[in-house]
Amino acid sequence: MKSPRSSALQLLLLGLMALCIDAYKPVIIVHGILDGPKEFRNLTQFITSAHSGTRVKVIDLYNYKCSLMPMWKQVNRIRKEIRKEMQAAPDGIHLLCFSQGGLICRALLASTPEHNVHTFISLSSPLAGQFGETDYIKSIFHNIIKTNIFRACYNKLGQEVSICDYWKDPHQRPRYLESNNFLTLLDGEKPHSQLGAWRMNFLRIKKLVLIGGPDDGVITPWQSSQFGFYDIDENVIDMIDRDVYRNDTFGLKTLDHLGALFPCVLSGVKHVHWHKDHMVFRTCIQKWLI
Template sequence: MFEKLCSLRPMWYQVGKINEQVREIMRGHPEGVHFVCYSQGGLLCRGIVSSMNHNVHNFISLSSPQAGQYGIPRKWDRYMPANCIKTNIYKFFYTHFVQNHLSVANYWNDPHHQTLYRNYSVFLSHLDGSTPSPNMSEYKRNFLKLHRLVLIGGPDDDVVTPWQSSFYDENENVVEMKKQKFFQDDSFGLQTLYNKKRVHIHTFPGVVHKKWYANRTVFNSAILPYLT
């Protein structure tokens, strides 16, 4: 539905359009459905489960930047100074115009410019509770309807940065999930799910970003068990 350049449409726009189709599927399956969502699609699925009255049992997030992206794909190094882009692109991404027109900007989470992130982000910071939102109680209530949250990733992913679906501190050290402010504040229900043992984390080395959805080992051990 949102392939290639269409995937650059703003996140809330994509969530709204996908919601229309998902709602029909859920009506046809009142016993419940599962979400298997890959890459940016994992954030779209999170927007869906947070913003609608759903019957999603298991939400499987496959190599998705659930706490945001701060990095340029490694393969781009051969074409442009990726580190320079990473450290300066906030000037472009953290503007109202770009936030309203570009998906990647909606979840770009620069650890060196957190005030700008909270002030300008219109998608991820609202889902996390980093930016106050009148919808936060609804987002949390809907998120807690999940039976399980399954997070899948690995150290050889060459796109999602950091690969742990986590976040960097100001020194660009990875901050583990349980030390994240949104976890400790339980702003959207992640700590509650975790304490109820409804968060499952699977790590697979040796898998690059484009190979996750086709890897048989990943499917058999970290996806299929949650679909039965």
């Protein structure tokens, strides 16, 4: 027969365990281009093993070829799904978004008033745009060289393909600004009436974690995962030297000055391995999911 003291101690330990489990905010994962939920089984297992009791949900929408649908269409539908998670978690949620999914999450945060996302983790995402010949690009555009892709993207029909919504040709800036109605709006390079509100919405997050690395092989330039991008001569301009940072058009500089921006750069990781590599999780992700 257990003593009253041991029973009380057991109840205390169970209570503390319950508090610890409840302390972990739900994690919502948004996948990238040409993949879907099943590719994130490893990452889900990493999270639940490290933080027992964490609710992890991978958005099961726009999977595989459907991920080529227009970005705003994806954002608006995924918002409805994530709103349900927000309403069920009054203490907030974390967004962990891979590749193209990072841009979907960025747009969702900007255009969703009163969201309760605590930490936005961008996992190897082309946050500043994409301009490079990769296997993904070749499969979509049938080996068209990168300097000609603007012809397919910078028109009304092209903007109905997701990757065209963030294809950023540094040699075709006037055409990009004229034709693009996604990344130009998020960056504030094309003025619009909601820009101020979007900035305030984006600044509701408490932490912005930017993960990427030089051996990615898909995100081009890889510094786009850290908000860097090419100038007209294809020299990489780091985040802090770009106009979108200096002018603080969507809150990036403010987050940095608040100490809420956390880059994590790792070498030796290929694009398709970021969400499967336990070292990446342990080094760049785990500590933020509390």
